[in-house]
Amino acid sequence: MSHTSLWQATGGADREGAAQVHGWASYFGAAYLNPGGDDILLGDVNAVGLSARLMELFIDIPYSTTLTQLSVAGKREKKIQTQQQRRAAGDAQARQSERAEWQRELDQVTREIAAVRVAASQDESPLLQAADQASAELRRRRALLEEAEQALTEVKTARLRAEQALLDAHETWQARRVLGRLNPVCCPRYEEPLDSHRRSQEREHATCAVCTRPLPEVDAETAEVLLEQLEQSLEAAREAEQEAGERRTTASVELDGALTARQEAVAALERALTTSESYGRLRELELKAAGLEGRLAATGSAPTTPPVPLSAQVLSAVEGAVRAVVDASARELFPAMNTQIVELAARFGVQNLDSVKLDRSGRVNAVKAGVATSFKNLSRGDRLRMRIATVIALLRVGAERGVAAHPGLLLIDSVAAEEVAEVPARTLIAELQSIADELPDLQVFLTTAQPELVQTLSDGHIITSEHEHLF
Structure with missing residues (x-):
């Protein structure tokens, strides 16, 4: 993925919104799964729309990149229109006091004209x-x-x-x-x-x-x-x-x-x-x-709303058409991923998980024990397990669709540090090994202070040290 622009509502020197450019520094969150301390499902940068872009590293939703570009361009056009209307209103407000004075003077002159005309007619x-x-x-x-x-x-x-x-x-x-x-x-x-x-x-x-x-x-x-x-x-x-x-x-x-x-x-x-x-x-x-x-005529009254430029109308129409295509593709892709996420997360130790509903904005929308639970309200351990389950599901769906955008690297620190019991932890590591076998171009690095969790791995896949610290 190349650099991408996302609209930041409070960006720009005027704090009224601007396009923010994201590159691999932001994409790194799709490779490094931090140990459950973050409130974001994918990545570690809390930017609107970035989680949706990170999902494109795993699965290819047709025209999603085009939709992002159209959305940014449309919001830029809307900002320009809003600023123009505000400047016109400001100009009218600045002239309001002058217009009031001119109107009072005109009323006085009109009364004098009427009086003089009466005298002249007599x-x-x-x-x-x-x-x-x-x-x-x-x-x-x-x-x-x-x-x-x-x-x-x-x-x-x-x-x-x-x-x-x-x-x-x-x-x-x-x-x-x-x-x-x-x-x-x-x-x-x-x-x-x-x-x-x-x-x-x-x-x-x-x-x-x-x-x-x-x-x-x-x-x-x-x-x-x-x-x-x-x-x-x-x-x-x-x-x-x-x-x-x-x-x-x-x-x-x-x-x-x-x-x-x-x-x-x-x-x-x-x-x-x-x-x-x-x-x-x-x-x-x-x-x-x-x-x-x-x-009074030159300064005018309240400014009229300028017509919507043709460029903005075209952007809006095209964005609506592309969004419909993207939404239709997402409705076909996401149900299968939701099923895999629930199955993997339960095997990794997430308790009482009834369902998840992943969306294009990167929200997992979990339901635990019949109660809707947001991702940030999950425990630190459940967040890490849910994140790993989501990434594995996305990688598998992406592989089925032939998507090669992911960098092929996953980094997980302290895989068993977040209250993961031994059996779920072994299951998690086994699934990571399985996905690595399924995707030859994928490398998975994980660390743990419990060597017994990785005993099932071959010696060539284990890096150990006799000392307390590896490095």
């Missing part, structure tokens, strides 16, 4: 009234001009129609067209529209546009009466057009007068406002109020 009220009246008169005159122009357009159109009717009557002598009789637009049988050539033939040669037969002649007196009526209609239309034109001209002149009157009223009001002391004061207060409003 001073120029006659001019304001005159300007309003001139504007109303201008709107009325503009409406009258529009009505006159509309009327002129209508009577002009009527005059043009009358001229056209008279011209048609003079140009054709056919009584049927003059009297407004049949004027077909299509053939009554086939419903095909009549072209312009047929209509031209009807006007010029008095032939029917439908059947091309000659049209009957019309009485001349009747035609003269109709022509006279058309001329009278045209004369009336011309008179109406002239009257409408005169009304339009009058309305235009009156509109120009109303426009001039309004311009004069507005100019008088502007001169009064420009020279008014109240207007100058009002302008000064309005500029001051705008400046205060700008300061």
Whole structure:
């Protein structure tokens, strides 16, 4: 295993969390099983997540290393977001006193503006009234001009129609067209529209546009009466057009007068406002109020929560997917190890052990005599025996899975010093010898002050001394 990073919640210069790098100095606890004096199942460094990493020396949980890296990266992203939000809140808090002062000043200026506006409206009220009246008169005159122009357009159109009717009557002598009789637009049988050539033939040669037969002649007196009526209609239309034109001209002149009157009223009001002391004061207060409003808008209110960066979202999603895979693999691996740990621990002398439930965090979760018992609450001897039983179980499962990450070295000091009776102690040593035989690359070193416990070992596996101390 190479160096690994684990998140320490209180690490970093700011004590708000940082990645802590662990190497072989921390991994050594997986090789040296101290004599039960530690409260940790694996290792001798109490760092969050380290026990889970040490378990990877024995068994290979797919993607567990990737999950650790993703977890560290996700917590780093979360720390950055938290610090950004805190800085924004701190900035807002620092501006709070300034904003309160600016708000009080703005309220005062607003009250002064209202008072000055009342005074200014009283001073120029006659001019304001005159300007309003001139504007109303201008709107009325503009409406009258529009009505006159509309009327002129209508009577002009009527005059043009009358001229056209008279011209048609003079140009054709056919009584049927003059009297407004049949004027077909299509053939009554086939419903095909009549072209312009047929209509031209009807006007010029008095032939029917439908059947091309000659049209009957019309009485001349009747035609003269109709022509006279058309001329009278045209004369009336011309008179109406002239009257409408005169009304339009009058309305235009009156509109120009109303426009001039309004311009004069507005100019008088502007001169009064420009020279008014109240207007100058009002302008000064309005500029001051705008400046205060700008300061308040720039500093803003409470900071809004920034959106979660895309990188953090991706990390969270990938971590969730990888965690699901790791948890599924752990659920398949751990039951077999739990059974072996209970069996070995009982043979090593752990009394009343009902079950254990090893998890990926390195907790053994033992149940003794029906009572859940944490690892640190076990006796010193039971802790050592439980630790050795766990390591043997992990090594066997790792060997079955072909894991070669373990350094192949186990060191146990004073194997029988922690209240281990002779029979369980011999059983423990026999199991250590058995696991060493099963794993040719594994070396086990243990010390004891009771030579009779290792009599079953071959001479080549025993290092002794005639003196009190070996070294």
